[in-house]
Amino acid sequence: MSFVKLLLNICLLGTFLQEIHGQGMMITPVSRSSAWRFGFPVEQNFNDDDVSCGGDTQFFQNHGKCGECGDDYAAVRPRPNENGGIYGTGVIVKKSNFTMKVKVKLTTNNLGTFKFHVCPLNQTNSLETEECFNKYPIILSDYDNLLSYMYQIPNFQTTFNIEIQLPRISCKHCVFRWTYETTRDLYGRQRIFRNCADITIV
Numbered sequence: 410m411s412f413v414k415l416l417l418n419i420c421l422l423g424t425f426l427q428e429i430h431g432q433g434m435m436i437t438p439v440s441r442s443s444a445w446r447f448g449f450p451v452e453q454n455f456n457d458d459d460v461s462c463g464g465d466t467q468f469f470q471n472h473g474k475c476g477e478c479g480d481d482y483a484a485v486r487p488r489p490n491e492n493g494g495i496y497g498t499g500v501i502v503k504k505s506n507f508t509m510k511v512k513v514k515l516t517t518n519n520l521g522t523f524k525f526h527v528c529p530l531n532q533t534n535s536l537e538t539e540e541c542f543n544k545y546p547i548i549l550s551d552y553d554n555l556l557s558y559m560y561q562i563p564n565f566q567t568t569f570n571i572e573i574q575l576p577r578i579s580c581k582h583c584v585f586r587w588t589y590e591t592t593r594d595l596y597g598r599q600r601i602f603r604n605c606a607d608i609t610i611v
């Protein structure tokens with residue numbers, strides 16, 4: 410192979426690999442950005458499978474930080490996917506007891522892990538915080554990940570039904586959060602996708 414050809418192939422491979430990154434969304438409970446697809450009276454986000462901390466911005470400008478609900482960290486709060494933001498209008502999409510089946514759909518599966526958290530909001534306008542989510546990590550009651558806080562993506566399937574255990578709190582307005590951390594890309598970065606959904610826990 411000539412040097413030029415080799416170089417060209419490397420360039421093509423680079424472009425190809427850059428385009429493979431995980432994408433997806435939480436279907437149950439349906440995320441704020443996707444709720445319109447299920448008839449909820451909310452703003453439509455057509456890029457609802459790509460709520461990913463601002464994409465490359467996360468690494469180039471925000472030192473790896475990500476908004477509480479998956480927005481560009483540099484945006485002013487409430488960010489678009491947060492309570493009070495464009496997509497975060499507080500419309501409750503699910504009422505659940507302490508066991509819940511979460512459904513996630515990936516449009517591109519790049520392996521990695523899922524984690525779930527919940528945060529009770531105590532006032533209509535209060536903002537989700539990392540401190541609050543960290544107080545309520547979600548434990549899995551899923552067969553292969555029993556009592557774990559982390560769901561390891563086992564293969565290249567695209568739809569996931571995961572049984573989880575909600576914390577023993579009841580709340581009229583709780584924020585349920587899905588975090589997808591992909592495996593490392595060529596540059597050693599792990600992309601993060603995050604969705605928040607508004608639920609009631611009884």
Ligand SMILES: *[C@@H]1O[C@H](CO)[C@@H](O)[C@H](O)[C@H]1NC(C)=O
Pocket residue numbers: 506507508
């Ligand atoms: C919780 O809700 C699910 C789904 O509605 C139901 O199947 C289950 O029996 C409920 N569990 C309890 C303890 O109420």
Ligand SMILES: *[C@@H]1O[C@H](CO)[C@@H](O)[C@H](O)[C@H]1NC(C)=O
Pocket residue numbers: 528529530531535536537538540541544
């Ligand atoms: C709401 O109240 C609960 C219980 O005191 C607390 O754990 C949680 O952090 C509060 N939520 C926020 C967003 O501060």
